[in-house]
Every structure is written in structure tokens, then in C-alpha cells.
Amino acid sequence: MLKNASLSFSLIIAKVYHFWYTFAMKYYDTIYEYAANNYGLITSVIAKTLGIPNIELVKLAHRGRVKRLGYGVYRIIQYIPTIWDKYAEALAFAGDGAIIYGESVLAMHGLALVNPSVIYVATQRKIRKKLPKYITVIFSEKILDGIIYEGIAAQKVFDAILACRNTIMSDRLIHAANEAEGQGLISKAEAKIVRKELR
Helix, strand or coil: CHHHHHHHHHHHHHHHHHHHHHHHHHHHHHHHHHHCCCCCEEEHHHHHHCCCCHHHHHHHHHCCCEEEEECCEEEECCCCCCCCHHHHHHHHHHCCCCEECCHHHHHHCCCCCCCCCCEEEEECCCCCCCCCCCEEEEECCCCCCEEEECCEEEECHHHHHHHCCCCCCHHHHHHHHHHHHHCCCCCHHHHHHHHHHHC
């Protein structure tokens, strides 16, 4: 009789585990579907909008299905890295409405020979949470005109070039404008404005 009770208890545990696993995988499938199109990233804020409680992200991180990058930011494990990852991560940490800014926009496109040690992110929102050291936030009271490059919200290249006039030599910025025009990142008229303003 003790053997039968033990067997029944094992079956109950197995059923509970099966139910939990099926439920957890449903969450993971939703997370994967979103993250696969977002540089492998998902935030607790986005997860909540998808109907996934934050505790489920924590559980999936403990089980090695996602990796916690920092406060509220996770990446799925099955992900192939790209050169754009750090920019996408910076925006995930900064939150809704943030855009890549200034030198970092030029670095994204290989312009002006810049390679800043930090990623500059501009936002209208005050960010109170602690961010990784490689992210520098620039607060802007006005709405910044942004554009999407490779799925990443960023300042327009034209605006980024002009925003760097106090930190990068004019000759390099003019060269960057010429290259950007050649790549179709700025218009001929915008390149002309840069050359006029920086000479």
C-alpha cells in the first residue's frame, strides 16, 4: 500500500511538472517570437504587454533559457550576435522613446573614424535606474527627430553630424558627410549644408 501511495504521489508530481513545463514553454515561445526580431532582446516592460509576468522571465533566466543583461533586460540564449547588438541593448536599457545619439550614430555607420567607449542615448524621460557603464544618457527637453536604421531608433545622420561639431574636428565631419551622401544616408542638400556650416 505504501508502494502504491508513493507511485501515486510520483504521478501527481509528474503531472504538475508537465503542466508547469507546458505553461512555461508557452511563455518562452511568445518571448522567442518577439526577441528573434529584436536582436534577441526582451524587457520586463515588453513582456508585461505580452501578458508575461516578470517572475516568468526570472524563472527562464534561472533555467538558462534567457540571459539577464541587467535590470529588466534579457536576451534569449539561442541568438546569433551582430555588430548592432550593443546599440539595441542601450535602447532596451534606456526604455521607450530613446534613440542612439551623436557620435554613436556616426560609429554605427562607420563615419568620421569615431569609436566612442560609450554609447550615447538621447531621451526625453528621466532615467532613475542604474545603467551599464557603457551607456551615457543625454536628456533632451525637445522631441528629437529620429529614424530607424537596421531596426534601431537613432538620430538622423545629418543631425548627428551637426551635433558632433563641438567634439569632432570639422574636416572629419565634412568627410563623414561626403561618405554619408555617397551611402545615401543624407541628401545632397544636407551634405551641402554640413560643408557650408563647418567650413
